[in-house]
Amino acid sequence: MSWCSILVDLLIKNGVIITVNSKNEVISDGGVVIDADKIIDIGPMSKIQNYSFNNEIDAKGMVIIPGLINTHTHLAMTLFRGVADDVPGINWLPIIWSIEKNITAEHCYVGALLGCLEMITTGTTTFADQYWHMDRVVKAVNEAGMRANLAQGILELNEPDKGERELTESVAFAKKWNNSSNGRITCKLGPHSIYTCSPTLLQKTREAADEIDVGLHIHVAEAPNEPKMTKEKHGETSIEHLHNLGILKDDVLAAHCVFVNKADMKIMKQTNTSVAHCPTAMMKYGNEVAPIPELLEKEVMVGIGTDGCGSNNNLDMIEEMRTAAFLHKQNKREGTVLPAQQIIRMATILGAKSLGLENEIGSLEVGKKADIIMLDFKKPHLTPFHNCPSHIVYSAFGSDVDTVIIDGNVVMKNGQIITLDESKVLTLAQEAFEELLEIGGYSLSYEKNPKPGFKTNLTVKSFQTFLKLQQKLKGG
């Protein structure tokens, strides 16, 4: 420290930095200088100025990348991990709902704490969530020190009053929390989907969103029978339907988009609609493959999401990146599809763009928020040390994340989370889960899905029957 040096909060030194800047630069022996919540310098160690610093992290043997951005999840659903596996896709939601109908705000808080814990420890610094009891998710996010884009869900289910009520709640939530916590929390409105919200409600949601200047987070063209149902009901594709209602804009985050055709893609590009691609959940339920390479080719913004733990079953973005790469290489019968560097961009800067946060996060550049993760590469499966982007996508584990910085704060160091009491969160989550089972009349099993009562042999043939069943489950 020389007498003329600038005092800063934190220096990270001696790491390999994957910047994810517009040139995709990788710095082989680099440093990052952080003051307050921002990156104020970054580059090769030889070019980093002589700063004084309050704290220092030696990143030798580590790889430094932007914090991962999970663009679609339902955080509190961590409590449903493992309850509806290996079942026919159409039965998944009824099974989940048979437990979910009893969920309280407190359960959601605990589930969100578990989710934040899991995300931080596996390198996710920002996530987009659409669920209920979101006030309690805010509380968990603030305790964990994460960055999040939160949307209170809106379900109408052929009950206009219910739809209106949930829209009002979603708007109130967004007004209350958007741009809170030093900007760490932003909001959207959360209309669930076009098969659970009427055209009228969707339009009202759009108007309300414009009024309070937030976007929309909605499931689009996800279920195998959605295309047929939408065509029959509205004479349009899901994307056309939303477009013709005037819903689509650059603030729309459309989860899944499995069933979109070329004309839909053109609309998505025109309207700057973003996509949250969740490959694992779609594979696990035997769904079709979303046309992600085509969407990227058309310059539609595509981020990566894990979806909720009821369907994934974890929140590990490293696994999600790998699965995305493998799935599309296999689907296109071409090993060059979605190379590692591209996948990392999807999980960082494209995710940031999908959330309208590209000026804040998504790459390691001067002026951006200090949302940074460090992976410990001194591991058998990451040796020999070279080709770091590829090792991250094709070989790393979520558990290789050693250090996590969000908004300039070190929230995890040496693999230990600082902001949450890990052991306490695990205990609370176990208790909440067992309580939900008890209320629902299910018993705990180490062998397979809780039983009895899990109707895994339900044969729900159509969405009409499905919606009726759903009503029934919600009612009883």
Place this chain on the structure above:
Amino acid sequence: MSWCSILVDLLIKNGVIITVNSKNEVISDGGVVIDADKIIDIGPMSKIQNYSFNNEIDAKGMVIIPGLINTHTHLAMTLFRGVADDVPGINWLPIIWSIEKNITAEHCYVGALLGCLEMITTGTTTFADQYWHMDRVVKAVNEAGMRANLAQGILELNEPDKGERELTESVAFAKKWNNSSNGRITCKLGPHSIYTCSPTLLQKTREAADEIDVGLHIHVAEAPNEPKMTKEKHGETSIEHLHNLGILKDDVLAAHCVFVNKADMKIMKQTNTSVAHCPTAMMKYGNEVAPIPELLEKEVMVGIGTDGCGSNNNLDMIEEMRTAAFLHKQNKREGTVLPAQQIIRMATILGAKSLGLENEIGSLEVGKKADIIMLDFKKPHLTPFHNCPSHIVYSAFGSDVDTVIIDGNVVMKNGQIITLDESKVLTLAQEAFEELLEIGGYSLSYEKNPKPGFKTNLTVKSFQTFLKLQQKLKGG
């Protein structure tokens, strides 16, 4: 310890045990009693006899399963991790060979050490390897204390003398090492494939195998152009070709079997040919999907393999299990395909059967060898604690493996490997890799594949051209 109790080497207590026995029993609060290399008692803690023990492991919060069995890899290729990613499938082998041609026995030893380290730390206790310099792999396996089925590779490449020479070496290797190290090491002969070995050589290999009573480990119907090439050259499918040559028996381990039709499957069932399914490597190169659900339906034995690190890029069997489940659910558009319990069977008991070791390993039962792993479930991504098979397949990381026992010996405890010096192995592997790059005239890069010289734009149109290129690369 009462005065009348039996003295044993090791008691594991208080864990959830996934036995993978014929009833697929899961014991919620169980113990395993080990003496010398064998399991001598297993059951609920309440039914475990009162033993005295030299050592004890408390498995509270852990899940105990049979050691995972990786049925197809090329162990020393850990040194090629990350050198040929995101390239057209047809270019992969030429790229690998451009480095591999310089590999020495010492490199293979170091690569095998790295492989053993990676496998043990991620829960694999047994693997099947087909590669070269296998004497040095034996040395690594013995130092690591693993169980392995090893085959010295046989490549003919239209040079009958070379083929004869390699057959002789493969036979000498198998004779020397089969059933060595308390039976931990068994051997097969390793004819590479039908496109690199002539019918004559394959038949000689079969005769030699019968003479010394070992099986064969061979790549079958893997490459997209193998079916056409085999049809043109031999008028048969790959399976028919091998069957008509009299090669197929219950001691044949056929890696991949991507391109097998119904008639082939019938032959495979009749001959009790086993399959090593390697989903990750096949997806990564954009290959077709092997018909695994169909093969299992026909009761063909299918184990799971990672393939080598040049193509996977890791040796993590937990990831491989998950990928197998997801791939086939997606491919069949049906979430019920290959449920978690079935996947675990494939990675344990079916793997054991594929290697002819079902009386020794693959399940936790009295009389079997003590090849056991324990996963620490006190983790965010494994909470809530229930449905253990599902959590392992759909949510666990390789790094959740806490303790590994092979042949009754504790080779890893509390996440720390005991038999190898981890830090030393990582250093040796890095040095070996950099030496191979230097010999080949490549430079180290943290950004992407080593360059220059990686001809990722090669357009090898046919196997004929491919074989010529391969000869050229081997030559210079």
